[in-house]
Amino acid sequence: MDDEHLEWIKNYFKEICQDPNYDNFLGIEMIDIKEGTVAFKLAVSNRHCNIYGTVHGGILASISDIAMGATCLTLGKSIVTIDLNISYIRNSPKGSMLTAVGQLISSGNSIIRTEGKVFDEQQRLLVVSHASYFITGNFLKNDHS
Numbered sequence: 001m002d003d004e005h006l007e008w009i010k011n012y013f014k015e016i017c018q019d020p021n022y023d024n025f026l027g028i029e030m031i032d033i034k035e036g037t038v039a040f041k042l043a044v045s046n047r048h049c050n051i052y053g054t055v056h057g058g059i060l061a062s063i064s065d066i067a068m069g070a071t072c073l074t075l076g077k078s079i080v081t082i083d084l085n086i087s088y089i090r091n092s093p094k095g096s097m098l099t100a101v102g103q104l105i106s107s108g109n110s111i112i113r114t115e116g117k118v119f120d121e122q123q124r125l126l127v128v129s130h131a132s133y134f135i136t137g138n139f140l141k142n143d144h145s
Contacts, residue, residue: 006033009073028063028100030070036104038070044096054091055098055126060118061086064129067102068114072133075107079133082111086129097121110135 013030026048032039042048042063050056065084072079092098098118105113111132118127 035074039101040067042098044094049094054093060127063100064116067100068116068131071102071104071114072112073139077135078137078139082132082134084131090126092120
């Protein structure tokens with residue numbers, strides 16, 4: 001993908017995160033995009049926390065899936081999640097800033113495999129995840145303008 005298309009994807013995410021959808025509810029923001037790698041940040045608030053005052057595991061799984069799924073878009077592919085495996089290493093409290101990074105592992109004709117990691121502001125690893133995505137079509141600027 002060229003830089004223009006990657007910038008278009010970044011702007012596309014800004015727009016959809018303004019709509020009343022799950023990404024908007026989470027409050028994520030894309031902070032970096034390259035072909036095969038995407039990063040998001042999330043400021044942890046009460047709505048992201050469990051009864052113990054730490055980030056709910058479902059939130060960590062969601063931001064991992066979003067980062068890994070967005071990585072597939074950098075290849076110009078529309079996808080749906082086939083499977084998601086997540087290993088929780090440590091948690092983080094309300095008020096922390098998380099970074100979720102998705103990276104491409106492999107891309108075939110019908111399946112893309114990715115790895116995701118979530119870090120806190122001290123760069124401590126919180127989550128390692130892997131996901132497979134089924135390619136449903138193309139995700140190109142001309143198709144979504």
